[in-house]
Every structure is written in structure tokens, then in C-alpha cells.
Amino acid sequence: MNTSRKVFDIKQYIRSIPDYPKPGIIFRDITTLLASAHGLRAAVDELIWPFLNEDIDYVIGIEARGFILGGAVAHELGKGFVPIRKKGKLPWKVIGKDYELEYGVDRIEVHADAISQGDKVLLVDDLIATGGTANAAIDLIRESGGDLVAAAFVIDLPDLGGAERLRQKGVKVHTLVEFEGA
Numbered sequence: 001m002n003t004s005r006k007v008f009d010i011k012q013y014i015r016s017i018p019d020y021p022k023p024g025i026i027f028r029d030i031t032t033l034l035a036s037a038h039g040l041r042a043a044v045d046e047l048i049w050p051f052l053n054e055d056i057d058y059v060i061g062i063e064a065r066g067f068i069l070g071g072a073v074a075h076e077l078g079k080g081f082v083p084i085r086k087k088g089k090l091p092w093k094v095i096g097k098d099y100e101l102e103y104g105v106d107r108i109e110v111h112a113d114a115i116s117q118g119d120k121v122l123l124v125d126d127l128i129a130t131g132g133t134a135n136a137a138i139d140l141i142r143e144s145g146g147d148l149v150a151a152a153f154v155i156d157l158p159d160l161g162g163a164e165r166l167r168q169k170g171v172k173v174h175t176l177v178e179f180e181g182a
């Protein structure tokens with residue numbers, strides 16, 4: 001049995017699917033990472049390590065893959081979890097934000113009373129590409145009065161510039177692995 005875990009290669013557990021959901025896109029599929037006991041634990045460990053001594057009130061995850069990772073991160077940090085969902089899914093009063101997709105516009109929402117003035121929050125999602133989704137989530141957090149500690153992602157697609165754009169806005173960005181291209 002190999003018990004050494006010097007540098008665990010998270011990247012090898014991520015499946016790359018060319019031309020999904022459309023030609024030219026390489027879909028970075030984390031279901032294979034989540035299905036691996038070692039992969040999932042390593043990913044959650046690596047996501048949380050910069051924040052072990054940070055003052056955080058909530059972990060916020062973006063639907064849907066951000067729920068899986070964000071829920072695990074919240075549990076490991078001993079914090080509560082707040083979901084940001086796609087339009088029309090949350091049952092209580094919401095505030096929402098439209099954001100641009102490649103074709104058209106989408107909307108994400110958070111419960112209006114989920115975050116209070118001054119709450120310190122950590123945003124989690126599986127992947128940052130253009131940063132449009134994360135940017136809309138950050139706008140929602142800030143409109144709610146939340147204080148964004150950082151945004152954490154398993155995967156960065158640096159060629160699409162999202163992480164860099166967030167950093168230029170003064171957001172602390174933590175990512176685990178990078179893939180070239182879109």
C-alpha cells in the first residue's frame with residue numbers, strides 16, 4: 001500500500017472531454033476527481049489550506065459543482081454554507097445578478113437574508129474560465145454586505161483570464177491546477 005502523499009497529482013484525476021458541450025471547448029470533468037477517495041480529499045485539503053487560520057463566517061458555493069466542493073470545504077473549516085443558485089431555484093426572497101455568457105445572459109441568485117453586513121465569506125467553485133460567473137457571485141456577495149476573503153477554484157483556465165481579472169479587482173484568488181486553452 002502506498003501511503004506517501006508528498007505531492008498528490010490532482011490534475012490526473014480530471015477528465016478532459018474535447019468538443020463538449022460544443023466544438024472547440026474542452027470540458028474539464030471533475031466527476032472523476034470527486035469519485036476518487038484520494039482525489040476528493042486531496043482537492044478539499046488543498047482548497048482549505050490557505051484559509052485554516054482565516055476569519056471566515058460562511059463558505060459560498062455556486063450551483064452546481066460549487067455545492068459539492070463548497071459543502072466539503074465548509075464542513076472541513078467548521079463553517080456554514082450558503083448556496084448561490086441559478087434563477088428561480090431558491091424558495092425565499094432573493095437578490096440576483098445577470099451575467100454575460102458567450103451567447104446570451106444568465107442569472108444567479110442568493111437569499112436576501114443569507115449574508116449580513118460584514119460577514120466574511122469564502123467563495124468556492126470548481127473552475128474559473130472567463131470569470132463571468134465568479135464576478136457576478138462577488139457582486140452579489142458585496143451587495144449583500146459580505147466581505148469577500150478570497151475565491152477558491154480547483155481549476156484555472158488562465159488563457160481565458162478570469163483569475164487575473166479577479167486579482168486586478170483586488171480579489172485574493174486560490175487555484176489548484178491549470179489547463180491551457182478554453
Ligand code: AMP
Nearest residue numbers: 026027028127128129130131132133162
Ligand atoms: P466562467 O464564468 O467563464 O468563469 O465559467 C465558469 C463556470 O462555467 C464554472 O461554473 C464552470 O463549472 C463552467 N465552465 C466553464 N468552462 C468550463 C470547462 N472548460 N470545463 C468545465 N466547466 C466549465
